[in-house]
Structure formats: C-alpha cells, structure tokens
Amino acid sequence: MSLKHALLAILTADSMSGYDLIKYFDGSVTFVWSAPHSQIYPELRRLDSEGLVEVEEVARGKKGTKRIYSINEEGIEEFRRWVNELLPLQPERDPYRLKAAFMEWAEPENARRQLQEHKRHYEASLLRWQQLVDDIGARRVPLLQRRLERRDPREHDRIVAFKEFAFRGEVARAKAEIAWAEEGLRLLDELEAQPPKRRSARRARA
Amino acid sequence: MSLKHALLAILTADSMSGYDLIKYFDGSVTFVWSAPHSQIYPELRRLDSEGLVEVEEVARGKKGTKRIYSINEEGIEEFRRWVNELLPLQPERDPYRLKAAFMEWAEPENARRQLQEHKRHYEASLLRWQQLVDDIGARRVPLLQRRLERRDPREHDRIVAFKEFAFRGEVARAKAEIAWAEEGLRLLDELEAQPPKRRSARRARA
DNA sequence: GTAGTCATGTAAGAGGTTACATGATTAG
DNA sequence: CTAATCATGTAACCTCTTACATGACTAC
Numbered sequence: 266m267s268l269k270h271a272l273l274a275i276l277t278a279d280s281m282s283g284y285d286l287i288k289y290f291d292g293s294v295t296f297v298w299s300a301p302h303s304q305i306y307p308e309l310r311r312l313d314s315e316g317l318v319e320v321e322e323v324a325r326g327k328k329g330t331k332r333i334y335s336i337n338e339e340g341i342e343e344f345r346r347w348v349n350e351l352l353p354l355q356p357e358r359d360p361y362r363l364k365a366a367f368m369e370w371a372e373p374e375n376a377r378r379q380l381q382e383h384k385r386h387y388e389a390s391l392l393r394w395q396q397l398v399d400d401i402g403a404r405r406v407p408l409l410q411r412r413l414e415r416r417d418p419r420e421h422d423r424i425v426a427f428k429e430f431a432f433r434g435e436v437a438r439a440k441a442e443i444a445w446a447e448e449g450l451r452l453l454d455e456l457e458a459q460p461p462k463r464r465s466a467r468r469a470r471a
Numbered sequence: 472m473s474l475k476h477a478l479l480a481i482l483t484a485d486s487m488s489g490y491d492l493i494k495y496f497d498g499s500v501t502f503v504w505s506a507p508h509s510q511i512y513p514e515l516r517r518l519d520s521e522g523l524v525e526v527e528e529v530a531r532g533k534k535g536t537k538r539i540y541s542i543n544e545e546g547i548e549e550f551r552r553w554v555n556e557l558l559p560l561q562p563e564r565d566p567y568r569l570k571a572a573f574m575e576w577a578e579p580e581n582a583r584r585q586l587q588e589h590k591r592h593y594e595a596s597l598l599r600w601q602q603l604v605d606d607i608g609a610r611r612v613p614l615l616q617r618r619l620e621r622r623d624p625r626e627h628d629r630i631v632a633f634k635e636f637a638f639r640g641e642v643a644r645a646k647a648e649i650a651w652a653e654e655g656l657r658l659l660d661e662l663e664a665q666p667p668k669r670r671s672a673r674r675a676r677a
Numbered sequence: 678g679t680a681g682t683c684a685t686g687t688a689a690g691a692g693g694t695t696a697c698a699t700g701a702t703t704a705g
Numbered sequence: 706c707t708a709a710t711c712a713t714g715t716a717a718c719c720t721c722t723t724a725c726a727t728g729a730c731t732a733c
Contacts (some may be wrong), residue, residue: 509696532701
C-alpha cells in the first residue's frame, strides 16, 4: 500500500496533475519508490473515489481532460496515519544475492559481467543520490521548494533534515553494494588465478 | 521469475519433497528470497508441467500423496541459463526510506519506534547472517552438505566461496541499515533537544 | 508539417499475500 | 488421546509490469 502513500506524500507539497506528479516522482521519489504511469493514473482515480483528494477538471481540446489533484483533510489524516503507524519489516527478496550464491553454475565471464553491471549501476546511483542530498541541503529541489513555501520557516530545517537522512540511507546502500560487487570481482579473479578445475559447473551432474 | 529459479537452485543440491524444500527455504534461502508455501506448491507443479523436474509420487494414507521432486537435464539447463543471463538492475522500492523522508508528519515517538524496530530487525538479521556465513565456511549447513556430497571435492571451495560471498553481502547490508537507523535516532534526539516548534506537523495545513 | 512534450488512459498477465482448508504420522 | 510436525493444497485479492492506445499543444 505504499504507492498510495507515496502519491499522498507528493500531494502534501502542492496540488498538481497526474502528469506533474509523475515528473516529480521521476525526479526524486523514484529513488525510494518507483511506479509507471499506468499505475499512477488509476491510483489517483482511486484516491478520488476514496475521498482523499479533491479533483479539478480542466478541459483540453474537445475530448481531453486534465485533472488537478489536491490532498484534502481526509487525505492528510490518512497520510499522517501511515507515517505514524509501525510498518513491520518485510522479508528480503534479492535476485542478485540469489544469483551470487549460485555463481559456480555460471561461466566466470558472465558472473563478472553481472557484478560489473551491479557496480556500474550503484556507482551511477551513488552520484545521483549524493547530488540529491546536496540539492536537498541547498534547497535546490523544485518539489522541496514548493513544499517549503507552504510551511512555516521555523519548520524548514526539520523537513529538510528528514529528507537528507532518508537519501543518505540510499547513499550508504549504494556504497555497500559497490564494495560488495568489488569483493565479488576480486573473488572471481582469485578463483581464475588458481583454477582448481575450470568449467567445473558444466560437468557437475553429468 | 526468481522463485522458479530459487526452487531449481535448491533442487540442484538434492531431490526432495515440497515440504522439505520449504524447510530449506526457511533455513537459509529465505535470507535472500522468501516465499510462502501457498506459492511454492503450485510453482513446483508448474516446474513439472514445464518438464524441468521429475516427480515421484509416494502414497500417504488413503488420500494423501507426497511428491518427491528431482531436477532433470532440462531443469539444469534452465537454471544454468538463468545464472548466466544478465539480470538488469531493478528500480528501488523501499517503504522505510519513503516513510523516513516524511517523518516530519509523524509524532517523534512514533518515528523513533519505527527506527528502533528497524535497528532491532537488522541487528537480529546480522546475527543470523553472520552465523550463516560461519556455518557455510565450516560446511555446517545441512543443504550445503547434501550439495557437496554430490560434487567433486575439488569444486567444494569454489561452491562455498560463492555462498559466503552472497551472504556477506547481506551482512554488509544489515550493518549499513543499523548505522542508518542509529543516525536517524540521533537526528530525532537532536531535533527534540532544540525543538524549533513542537507538534509542528499537526498544524501544517490547518 | 512534424517532432517533442503534455496528458491520460486500458488490459493482460505475472507475482505475491493472506486466509481458508484438510488430513496423516509420530512421540509422549 | 492429543499435540506437534509432516504434507499439500485452493482462492480471493492486491500489486506491479509490459504493451497497446489516443490525442492536444507548442516551437521550429
């Protein structure tokens, strides 16, 4: 049920159309929660039917309609309920770790490719997240600016601090994943340097 | 499609019933991939209908049937295909980070409770994972023992090394999450020590 | 006019959660 | 006889992915 609350979270910053919301989603929220537009538009309709948002319909051409969504009191209450509620920690489900645990079945070059891709992916993420943390600190993020405009200046530091904290968690995660991938690449090097038996997996159950 | 391959992965160690498989799942694979029995039994049937496993049916009482699953050549090929294939990195979706980013909407005690729970959860995970890495290194894990029995001793170190590596990734992740939760708890302490405005979220849009 | 961006949807299918449901064997 | 463990399912529901689909506005 987090998509619903991710949408409400964005709408606590300001009223906007589904399209705008998707842009902000891709701009920063994506880093902690991603969703395609095919999931967002129906979910916004659902928020409306649940009475958590108000909708202003704006005609566009003969048939088109743009919908501007605003969170209402019930929406705010629902969002507040969600942030205050204890969310039980969920079981892990990580396909990369799963694959890594069975890399003896892969050709070394394919195992290496997967780990290189892992490293590359998190290095790119790290840059983006670090940049985002900096931008949040400098209040350079558009959605954050819209949010702060509607809040008492005395609250600003607190609001910013939590956002920095959340994304610093992603920065730390990226660093840990990079180190892990590097460890795996070193392991592959070692195993190839002193091959006890090459292509061993190929004949495993022959 | 990882459940399918997690099941095949376990069956590369040895033939077993769905029930046994679930036990092993809960024993170590759970740490990287979890699934309830309601998902596992149908998936095993599917593996059978796809011709990736052989099934031996054993009568139990008047109506009961126990099914012993064995991976076959096609299953091994499919599993090998999966480990060799490059799995594109997927977008993050982390409800805890999402909540953390909006903690200004929570009562401090509830934010603190969530982070304490986060810390407690990963501390427990850390112990179990560290224990598992040790047990893997000492070949003390039952499923691993069954696996090694059917493999050339010269391959053993390599097989063990990948499993240790995979779970060391989880150990690192747990440590990072504990550190993150501690950072969050410190932040809450600081904000409460010098409250710019208490219960601010409550009146945010009033 | 045409490419880019604005703007919004539907639908099939895969994957996962939660609850319900049943019965056998074994150890005390 | 009774509790624990063995053993296997079904079904409703929710979430997410992927692909298909349409049309308007704006700047060149």
